[in-house]
Amino acid sequence: MTIASELWPKLEENEASRQVLFEAADATLKEVMKCNPGIVVTLHPYGKDLKVNYHVHVLLTEGGMDEQGRWQAQSYISYEKLRLVWQYEVLTRLRGVLPATAANKALIDQLFVKYPKGFYVNGEPKVKDGKGVGRYIGRYLRHPAIADSRIVAYDGEEVLFVYKDRKKPYLHCKQRLPVLDFIHGVVRHIPPKQFKMVRYYGLYAPRKKAAVKQLMAQIGSMLGRKVRHLRWHARRLRDFHQDPLTCPRCHASGMVLFSLSVPWGGQMLTLGGWDWLFARGDLIETSESQEMHSPPPKPVPVQLSLFPLAC
Numbered sequence: 001m002t003i004a005s006e007l008w009p010k011l012e013e014n015e016a017s018r019q020v021l022f023e024a025a026d027a028t029l030k031e032v033m034k035c036n037p038g039i040v041v042t043l044h045p046y047g048k049d050l051k052v053n054y055h056v057h058v059l060l061t062e063g064g065m066d067e068q069g070r071w072q073a074q075s076y077i078s079y080e081k082l083r084l085v086w087q088y089e090v091l092t093r094l095r096g097v098l099p100a101t102a103a104n105k106a107l108i109d110q111l112f113v114k115y116p117k118g119f120y121v122n123g124e125p126k127v128k129d130g131k132g133v134g135r136y137i138g139r140y141l142r143h144p145a146i147a148d149s150r151i152v153a154y155d156g157e158e159v160l161f162v163y164k165d166r167k168k169p170y171l172h173c174k175q176r177l178p179v180l181d182f183i184h185g186v187v188r189h190i191p192p193k194q195f196k197m198v199r200y201y202g203l204y205a206p207r208k209k210a211a212v213k214q215l216m217a218q219i220g221s222m223l224g225r226k227v228r229h230l231r232w233h234a235r236r237l238r239d240f241h242q243d244p245l246t247c248p249r250c251h252a253s254g255m256v257l258f259s260l261s262v263p264w265g266g267q268m269l270t271l272g273g274w275d276w277l278f279a280r281g282d283l284i285e286t287s288e289s290q291e292m293h294s295p296p297p298k299p300v301p302v303q304l305s306l307f308p309l310a311c
Contacts, residue, residue: 001021001025001028001055001056001057001058001086001119001121001122002055002119002120002121002122003021003054003055003090003119004111004114004115004119005053006107006110006111007054007090007094007107007111008052008053008054009052010094010098010104010107011045011052011054012045012052012054012188014097014098014099015192015195016097017094017097017098018043018045018054018195019097020090020093020094020097021041021043021054021055021056021090022041022043022056022199022201023089023093024086024089024090024093025039025041025056025058025086025089025201026039026041026201026202027089028082028085028086028089029058029060029202030064030202031085031089032077032078032081032082032085033063033064033074033077035063035064035065035066035072035074036064036065036066036202036203037060037061037063037064037065037074037202037203038060038061038064038200038201038202038203038204038212039058039059039060039061039200039201039202039203039204040058040059040060040137040198040199040200040201040204041056041057041058041198041199041200041201042056042057042058042137042197042198043056043191043197043198044056044057045189045191046145046189048163048164048165049163049173049175050145050146050175050177050182050185050186050189051185052188052189057137059127059133059137061202061203062074062075062126063075064202064203065203065211065215069211069214069215070215070218071215071218071219071222075126077123079121079123080117080118082118082121083117083118083119083120083121084117084118085118086118086119086121087111087112087115087118087119088118090119091108091111091112094108095108137198144186144189144190145185145186145189146161146185146186150162150163152174154179156179157178157179158176158177158178158179158182159176159177159178159179159182160174160175160176161174161175161177161182162174162175163175203215213229233245256277256280257272258272258273258277259271259272259273259276260272
């Protein structure tokens with residue numbers, strides 16, 4: 001979901017205005033779909049040539065929850081309406097966030113006239129590979145505005161890099177920038193501190209967790225299946241094909257959590273330990289162990305410890 005290029009400098013100058021894109025995307029999709037879908041919005045502030053190009057990528061469920069809490073499937077969206085509603089939500093919200101100057105007011109009024117069909121939205125087909133989409137979104141979050149592989153040459157004064165141009169398919173364009181301009185083109189896209197680049201709305205919002213569980217059970221009954229929530233151990237086995245409860249040294253299985261240390265009140269708080277294992281019944285103290293047992297030392301503050309009973 002894109003916005004007019006005239007607005008890019010405004011969003012770069014005003015950090016609060018970037019929040020508008022998330023809120024506008026959420027309001028737009030709920031208005032167009034007439035239900036409460038699951039929405040994941042990722043902000044992408046740059047183009048392939050390092051210039052500013054604010055737009056958002058959205059993952060959307062194929063339907064949502066109606067007012068009665070029932071699932072409402074929806075496989076078609078009117079893109080004519082989507083573009084117009086997206087333009088309206090962005091511009092009206094920016095009107096209330098940007099400084100109330102005559103120039104900003106004139107710009108917003110002008111963009112309504114200049115784009116009578118709304119702002120451009122590129123619709124992608126139905127997602128069939130969830131992991132592929134995860135990698136696609138992850139590329140925007142794990143590396144800066146340009147990957148090292150795109151930097152072709154550097155002579156101490158200028159940087160030469162390549163990028164793909166959508167208007168010239170299968171062709172690479174080359175651009176040469178002075179080194180300080182190149183550095184500026186990279187660091188200008190670093191998000192402000194505590195600014196969330198990925199946000200969740202609708203059914204994916206944390207406060208909707210209980211309602212989503214009921215909805216998933218409803219969908220499962222419609223399909224004749226039981227929707228089962230996988231715990232962390234089962235998810236690790238499924239996704240990484242590795243048992244996290246197997247000791248990496250002796251390869252014995254069935255390790256149990258020994259202690260967990262978390263930040264709390266400016267210091268590390270350790271949960272678990274020997275007493276916790278005995279209370280849970282994971283360890284049983286025999287008469288021989290009572291004679292040999294000495295007061296256990298205090299748990300060492302570490303991120304996560306797994307205690308292998310076989311070692």
